[in-house]
Amino acid sequence: MTMPNQQRVLEILVEAVDTLTADFDLIDFLHRLSTRCTELLAVDAVGIMIVDQHGELQFIAASDEKTRFLELFALQHNQGPCVRCYRTGRAQLNINLTSSAATAGFAPFAACARQAGFAVTHALPMKLREQTVGAVNLFDTRLRRLSDSDVQIGQAIADVATIAILQQRTIEQVHAEKAQLQRALSSRVVIEQAKGILAERHGLGLDDAFAAIRAYVRRRRLRLAEVCQQIVDDTFEGEITARPTDGPAPR
Numbered sequence: 001m002t003m004p005n006q007q008r009v010l011e012i013l014v015e016a017v018d019t020l021t022a023d024f025d026l027i028d029f030l031h032r033l034s035t036r037c038t039e040l041l042a043v044d045a046v047g048i049m050i051v052d053q054h055g056e057l058q059f060i061a062a063s064d065e066k067t068r069f070l071e072l073f074a075l076q077h078n079q080g081p082c083v084r085c086y087r088t089g090r091a092q093l094n095i096n097l098t099s100s101a102a103t104a105g106f107a108p109f110a111a112c113a114r115q116a117g118f119a120v121t122h123a124l125p126m127k128l129r130e131q132t133v134g135a136v137n138l139f140d141t142r143l144r145r146l147s148d149s150d151v152q153i154g155q156a157i158a159d160v161a162t163i164a165i166l167q168q169r170t171i172e173q174v175h176a177e178k179a180q181l182q183r184a185l186s187s188r189v190v191i192e193q194a195k196g197i198l199a200e201r202h203g204l205g206l207d208d209a210f211a212a213i214r215a216y217v218r219r220r221r222l223r224l225a226e227v228c229q230q231i232v233d234d235t236f237e238g239e240i241t242a243r244p245t246d247g248p249a250p251r
Helices: 003-020 026-041 065-077 081-088 107-115 148-202 206-220 224-233
Strands: 045-051 057-062 092-096 120-128 131-140
Touching: 003 026, 003 148, 026 045, 026 057, 026 131, 026 148, 045 065, 045 081, 057 065, 065 081, 065 107, 065 131, 081 092, 081 120, 081 131, 120 148, 131 148, 148 206, 148 224, 206 224
Parallel strands: none
Antiparallel strands: 045 057, 045 131, 092 120, 120 131
16 A cells, blocks of 8 residues: 555544544445545445345445446346345455456446446455445446455554444434434323313313323324323314223233
């Protein structure tokens, strides 16, 4: 690795610090990373695929439009070095697109890549320990091999992208859990208000009022929080008996 490449790799690693900010844009980050790969590895194009929450591989970023098309072609036909790299978790290096032996198993993809002007391709796993979240696909119009140093740089960039994706998913999960907790807390406030309203209206204790509401929603398969909100908003059109006929519901 030359000194200029060392400097650029360090700069790209510093860019990854942005993943810790609240307004981090994952897609923009991966697009920038694909462009950085073409610069550092002297390849002509880069595409990135990642797996979604359903376990399906999806296109996410590319350095140019024809590479985006190639990545979508690979996904549509479920073939190519990037797909194989994701499935195996192992790098696919120095694949000669003009060789039928080298492209066995994905000849249609190879033909499409050749039509786009590419002669060789590589795929690097986006992987942390045993978890593979995607793959980085490299394309070159020249029939040349990646050096060991280039492979190390490319894998380092793929690792940075992996950490960024996992960091983003962790943040999203935390936000989702916080939102879910807040909804539960807000619903509980409404439920307490509805209990108080029903208890006062029918001269019940709070436990009996809550049991009556629970029995009502259970019989009709309604959502407890929604019925309680209607009671609080005075829009409830049903009739909740003062004493539930099917016994008190558990709290």
